[in-house]
Each structure stands twice: as C-alpha cells, then as structure tokens.
Amino acid sequence: MATSSVSKGCFVFKPNFKKRKISVPIEDYFNKGKNESEDSKLRFETYQLIWQQMKSETERLQEELNKNLFDSLIEFLQKSHSVFQKNSRDWGCQIKLREIPTAALVLGVNVTDHDLTFRSLTEVLQNNVTPYVVSLQAKDCPDTKHFLQKLASQLMDCNVDVQSKEKESVQVTQKKIYYSMDSLSTWYMNVTQKTDPKIPRKKRTPSSQWQSPPVVLILKDMESFTTKVLQDFIIISSQHLHEFPLILIFGIATSPIVVHRLLPHAVSSLLCIELFQSLSCKEHLTTVLDKLLLTTQFPFKLSEKVLQVLTNIFLYHDFSIQNFIKGLQLSLLEHFYSQPLSVLCCNLPEAKRRINFLSDNQCENIRRLPSFRRYVEKQASEKQVALLTNERFLKEETQSLLENLHVYHTNYFLVLRCLHQFTSSLPKYPLGRQIRELYCTCLEKNILDSEEYASALQLLRMLAKDELMAMLQKCFKVFKSSSEKQLGNTAKRIEEFLAQFQSLDAAALGPMSAEPVQDERASLLDWRGMSVRKCHPMVPGAPSRSRAGIIALWCICRTTEAKEEEEDTSESQSKGLQKTDLYHLQKSLLEMKELRRTSKRQTKFEVLREQLVSFIDSLVREYLLLPETQPLHEVLYFSAAHTLRQHLNAAPRIALHTALNNPYYYLKNEALRSEEGCIPNVAPDICIAYKLHLECSRLINLVDWSEAFATVVTAAEKMDANSVTSEERTEIIQYPLKSILQCPSKHTE
C-alpha cells in the first residue's frame, strides 16, 4: 500500500472493508425454499397490508386514549402560564411565593410504553403550547452539571428547528461552555426578544400569541432521578422563574407519593403540583382487543391458546401494550408464513376473487384441512366425490364456506357483546368482568357446557327489573351500533322485551300495583339469600323439602341477625343430616325457589324474565359456536401457541449457549454438523474456544486452554504441526485470550 507521506515510518492501514450487501427481497423469506405455488409473495403482501391497517388502527386508538389526558395537560399548561404572564400588580401576587407549575403525570408501571406517550406528548405540546419542549432521562443526568448541560443543548436544538438554521454554527461553539441557569435565562431573553419583531415566521404556532412561550421540561422517569439533582435544579430554577418561565412535567410510574419521597418540604413548597392520571393499561388492553380482534374489520383471528399466551404475558409479566401489539404482529406474521391458505385471509370479496386463482396445490391444501375433511364427511356421497375430485366445484364450495365464516363472525361478535352486557355486572362475575375473559371462555370450550354459564343464567333469573332493563338498553345499543343487518330480527326482539318491561311499569300504576312491588322484594330476597349464603357457608341447611326447612332458609334470607333463631329451628331438622356445603345449600335454595314458583302463580314479570333468559340462551346456542366447528377456520385462525411462546419468552442465554455449542443449529452449514462431544474443526473460532472452556470445570488453566485451542485449529487447517511457524502458532495460541472478550464468560452465568 502506498502513502502520500515522504518520511519513512510505520503506517497503519485500516482494512478497507467493502461489504457486499446481500439483499434478499423480504418476501423471499416467505418461500421456505419450496415451490411458488403457495402464493408466498401474495401472502407476504397481504400480511403487510393487514399489518399496516392494524398498526394505523392501534395508533389511532392510542391517540384517542391519550386525547383526554393531553387536553387536560395542555389546559393546565396554558392556564398556569397565563397566570405567569399576567404581570400583575395585584397585592397577592407580589407577596405569594412564585411556584413552578408542575404536572405530575402518573403513567403506570409499563415503562416500555412511556416513550411513545412522551413522544406524542412532546409533539402535541410543540404544536399547541410552546416550541420549547425538552425531555430528560435520569440516566443522562447524574449531577446538576449534566442536567443543565442536557437541558441547554436540547433547548437550543428546539430553537434551531423553529428558526432558520443559519445560527447553527454559533450554537455549536456555545455548546462547549458550562451552562448555568444564568446563561440559560439570558439565552431565553435573547431568543424571545429576537424572534418577536420578526413576524413572518413560517410555523406560527398558537404559542406565538404569547410574548414569551414557556419552557416545558419533561422528566421522563421521575423515580430514577437522584434527590440532590432534582432538589438543586428546582431551587435554582425557582430563583430564575421570573425570567425563565419553566413548567415541569414529572413522568411517574408508581405513585405520586414519590414526589414527597424525593423532595423535602422546603423544595416541594416551591412547586405547584397538579396530578394527571393516564388510563390504566388494563383498560387500554381491553380497548385494543376490542378494536383489533373482536371485530370483523380484520379477518385475522387468534385461537384461544394464542390469545391466552399474549394476555398472560401482558398480565403476568410486563403490562406493556407495545409488547402485546408486537406479539400480535408476530402471530400475524407467523400465520401468513406457516399457513399456505392464509392467502385467503383478507376481506371477503378479495378472498372470493383469489379462490378462483388457486393452484392445484392449494386446492389440495384445502382438502387436507381437518375442518374441511370433517365437513366433507358430513355431506352426501356424490357431493363428497365432487368436492374431492372436481376443482371447480371445490372452489365454489370454498367461496360459500368462506362467506359463511364471515357471517358467523359477524353474528358471533354481536352475540358475544350482547352476552357480555348481561353477564359483566353479575355478582362474583361468573363469566368475567372483561369481555376478553368471556371471549377466551367462548373460544376455549363450548360455553353451553360450562358451569359458569349455567350459574350466570341462574343469576340472571334473579335480577330485578330495573337491572334487566338497563342491560337490555345497553344490549339494544350494541345491536343498533352495528351496521350489519344479520341479526336485525334479534334487535327487534330486544326492543319488544324492553317495551314489555315498560308496559309492566304502566300496569303497575293500575289496580295490579301490588304485584311488581312484591316481585322486587322477592328478587331482593333472592339477593340477600345469596349474600347470606356467602357469609355463612357452614349454616346447616335442610335439603329436604319440608316446610320447616324452607322456613329456616327464609329466615336466613330475611336477616343475618336472626342467626340464633334460625339455628334453633333448623338444628332440629338437620340433626341427622350431614353438614352441607355451598353446593348443597345453593341447590336447596333453588329447590325452594322452584317450590315457591309452583306453589304460587308466577307474576307477569317472572314470566317475562324467564322468556328473556331463554331468549339469550337461544342466541348463545345458535351463534356462540366454537370456531373449530366452522369449516375452513384454519384460514383465519392462528393457533400455533407453542411457536409464539418460544419466540416471545425468549431465553437469550440458552440461545447463546446453543449458538456457541452447536453452531449448526443456527448456521445450517452441513460441515458443522457434529456428533455429541466432538468439536468440529471448521466451527467458528469462538465456538471452539467456548466448547473447550466448557470442558474445564470452574477453574480454567489459560495455557492449557490456549494449547488445546491451537491443536484443534491447526488440525482444522490440515497443517502439519511442523509446518506451522512458531509465530503463527503463538498467534493462534493467543487467540482464546482475545475471544474471552467476546465470549459470555463463565462468571456471568
């Protein structure tokens, strides 16, 4: 190599790496090295399309959810700053302490999601309040010096954005000085005064109506800041408040008490703190699920297991919406990658069009689907033959099946929401409080068989009229809000029920007024009965139908204080009887109810209630079928929970060990395939070093290790030990020492 130098000497030449960029179009990864017939390209495109839609939907949701919080924050900032601006000669304002307006923003423990929130907050503030928005992280500010330096440099960057870039060079030189609050406030004065007369500015934010826009400082992770830094900064900036209008925003992950824990009274008295709380992440999850999965907008669906994995990671591990959405994306990708027929996982008209172009191979794939096979088996024999042999017929049938599947989903979600309205406020929540719990139950097994469903219906049969009416109202709204006309009939039925309940009211005003009142009491007593039962699980009940037993139970229902009395009466009954558990007591209560019903004429209300419950039951029976019962469900449902779990619950250490111990696992190079316990010579050096190091126990002899390494490597190059020069050999021997630096060393394990 040549140099332009005239003098003699040693020169270092950095190796001129020209990396060949191996660019494989991403969609090729979908190919799995197989034939083109599986529409891999199309699948990839569909995946991208759906993901884009889902992503924009989640972003929209996020914006919507944050809107309330941001609006109130902006209002607070504007209000506190306008107080600032009112250069008031008011008596009070002159004497009062000048407090720094501070917003304590409680965001919850899902720290990974905060970044996004703060990013959009910054954007919103810059558009609405002030160009000077700075956010700092604790790790950047170990002391006051760094704190101010970071603040200053970011502030000046803000300014560069707004102003023309011509002053950039000046600011670069400025960055080298230490920043004090003094210099910051002079800078602020300069900037605000300078920009004022220059009216023609491109970005005229609403903030420019103020002579001096405030400086908003966001401390992203309040908990991690050291007390001293915060304290000093607040003291300093409160002294400069009149010339440097600062507003603080504390990002708090745990609870607002942390403000008091970090700041002593002398310092917190310099702040004017107002609290803002963001939506809890569980509610956020509910909304995301509601808008992404419990809808027909996106054809892609998750099976129960996959949904369980994702929600479990969320609830048990991190509370992070970002991670949940990432998991969803992964399942989407995995679905389109692994299922050839996922090409049909798109909107219905498009899917129908695509069916016409399916290759023979794909048709064969359809025939192999278990759900489709089951469907075929149920058909008449000539149709069976046609389905299995005639491509054309198969395609037509697939089209209609897909259409059925879409209709199924439309109805499914409507009925699911309807059922949720009825069950979400029952005591003890037999079917869960959140719709996702109900959805999981429905996906997991046939809900009709579940005990929870039975008990929910039982509880529904005990509700009072106004509660039922409220539920019906909500339910009616659900049906009305959906544009689909599939279940129009149902909506009408619900409306009828509502009307009937209302007419009961009207009747109550007439001569028959006693009846509904009595009803209310009866249902009230039912409730009491339930609660008493909860309080006294060991109350000896009488599972007999004897009159005295019933009286005893009535006593329990009526009052909890009457315990003694009740025991008197029932003890005589239950002498010989075994002590009953909850189940028996419930049963006896039910029997008692049955008895009462038969003994007494049912009221109109009771009849109507019974009708309603059986109506709901019929809806569930008809529409909330398991997705597995639907032919072609595999096209839309992703069910490989195991793969997903493997990817999401990554164990980096194990992966690293595998990579080093068995490089073939990842590299897929045939030369690396080796038997257990043997070290392939051609393996990457670091693998050899690692494997040799595994052979030693806790204490490693560096010389032995190096020697062993050299032996293996020289053997790999098929060199005669003699032909290797000593220099080369030392170089090889030294290698493990270098690779130690890259190796995940033993002591970190």
Place this chain on the structure above:
Amino acid sequence: MPHLENMVLCRESQVSTLQSLFGERHHFSFPSIFIYGHTASGKTYVTQTLLKSLELPHVFVNCVECFTLRLLLEQILNKLNHLSSSEGECSTQITCETFNDFVRLFKQITKAESLKDQTVYIVLDKAEYLRDMEANLLPGFLRLQELTDRNVTVIFLSEIVWEKFRPNTGCFEPFVLYFPDYSIGNLQKILSHDHPPEYSADFYAAYINILLGVFYTVCRDLKELRHLAVLNFPKYCEPVVKGEASERDTRKLWRNIEPHLKKAMQTVYLREISSSQWEKLQKDDTDPGQLKGLSAYTQVELPYYSKFILIAAYLASYNPARTDRRFFLKHHGKIKKTNFLKKHEKITSLVTLQLLTLVGHDDQLDGPKYKCTVSLDFIRAIARTVNFDIIKYLYDFL
C-alpha cells in the same frame, strides 16, 4: 436612615452590628463574616437590603447555582467587572479556572476607579455548598482580603453553624453572626406589615393573629406563612364582601376562617393540593375533601409475577436468613412454585421503579444483591391483591 428601619423589621440589633462592622466606605472591614440562622430568618434579605440601601459595591452569588468552581469564580468576577465598568462598555466574559487565577483577576478588576478606596463585598448565599467544592475554596475566601491585598469583605450566608464548616487543617476564623428565629410577636409584626391596600391594617393584623394561632405550632417559616396568608385571605374577607359581617366583627370572621385554615394545614401546607387548586376550590366554594391529595394515590398496579417477586424480596430483606427454614418448611406447599420467566428483566424493571435497590458494588456481576425498599403498608396492599398473607411470614410479627 429612617427608611432602613421601615424595610427591615425586628432585626435591629443585627443590622446595627453589621453596620458597625462595615464602618465607613473607605474603612477596611472584617475580612470575612459568617451569618447563620434558620430558613427565612431574614439573612439574605437583611444583607441585601443593607448593601443596597447603603449603596455599597457588592456582588451577590448563590452557591447552589454555581455547582462548579469555575462557574462560581467566573460569576463573581463578571459581576464585579460589570460593577466597575460604567454602563455601555460591558466587556467580554472573563474565564477563570482556578482560585489562583481568581486572585490575580480580582486584583486587576478592583484597580478600577469606581471600586478603589472602598470596601467591596462578596456575598455567598447558601455557603454550605462550598464545603462540597474544592478544599482550598473556603479557606481562600475566608482570607481573601489578605490574599488579594484589597479592601474586600466576604460574607457567608448559611443555615448551618460555623463549627460544621471549619476545615480540619485550620483556617482564618470569620466573624460569626447569628440570626435567631423570629418570635411569634415578630412574625405577627412582619406579616401584618404587608397588608393589602384595600383593607385597614388592623383588619389584616386580626387575620394574621388567627392564622398564626392555627399554623404557629407547625410552621415558623416566614415565607410559607406569608404565602398561606395570601392564599386564605379572600376566604377571610368573604363575609365582609358579602356584607354579612363588618370588619370589626372578629368573632364571626374567626368562626368562618378557622375550620378553613385547619383544612389548609392538612392539604396545601403539605403540598398535597397545589396552591392554584386550593384557590380554585376556594373560589368555587367546594369541599376540599373531594379533591384527593397526592398521597391518596398509593396503589401501584404491578404485573402478577412482579408482585410475587416483590413480596419475596420483601421477605428476604426483612427476615433473617436463618428463619427461612422455619417459615417455608412449616407452611410447605402454600406458595405455589411458579416458573419465573423473564426474572432478570423483571428485577431490573423493579429497580428502575425504585421498589428494589441494588446494594453492594456495581461491579459484582454474579449474584448482584438487592434490597426491597417499599413500606410495610405497601407490601401488604400488594400481598392482599394476590391473596397472600404476608404477616404470617414476617419474623417481626411472630
């Protein structure tokens, strides 16, 4: 100087001491004066008013702001420079890295005509921060007069007694002046002094009397009291404004304001509710009970397994290790063994939330040790959500 007495109340003896220390303009004063006293005992205010009204050349520097030596020295020099040079010709920024440079530059600057032949005062507010800076700084400032051979006096203002400053290598002893706390009478006098123009002094003084009656037991900080006085004054005036009571109707006014002030003591004073929120409540006449203070939000939502890790950490932090057998063998099987995935991840996230802290050295890579920092109430609340009776497992509760 009659106006000085009007401006500085209840500090007559201190003012006269300082005045006699300062002497005439051209007299050499004591090289260093150390003034200490509690917060809001008027140290800064008295010094500043005195120097200003006597029109003495002085530099006022707050040591909190100057967190490095260089910033401190440069600020002093630049301000001095500003003093010495007449208006308009504001010269360039001086850079100064060491105390040695400072002495040299100081001599240069004080040569100027306007600073000659009179004492220059350097006031260092919050002087306790000097202790954390370079070791030569404090002794240097104490004998600055000697080092620079100029007529200069350094005044230190601090909340800490001089004994805690004295370096163990010895130093020049400053003149120590103590500002005692204001008595209740003093507070009454000072607070009544700034009465609003639209009301009579007597009316305001009566209000201050009530205010001190409520707050004097918990707070003697003049600044805070003054702030509270202004915040609650509108409420006191309310009956007068509405015409329900006259200014002299003290009893009625007292009945109106007293419960209000007591509420204020529990909320605004503790900064549970901000002043602006308090004012708003007052204006709308709503019950402050509706607004929850900062401490009302104690609940922290944690992921399920994080809760268990936290509980385990708490038990490990507060139970002696030898009792583990006893607790966990006896109730064997009560704690379900869960497969903790992402354990490390979770621990680091708990550390960032400050629920756990790392003890021991950072460089200890294998088996870092953590300690749980949450309170018993907090952990009990957490344990309750997962149906775990933590008291049963705590050694202190046996």
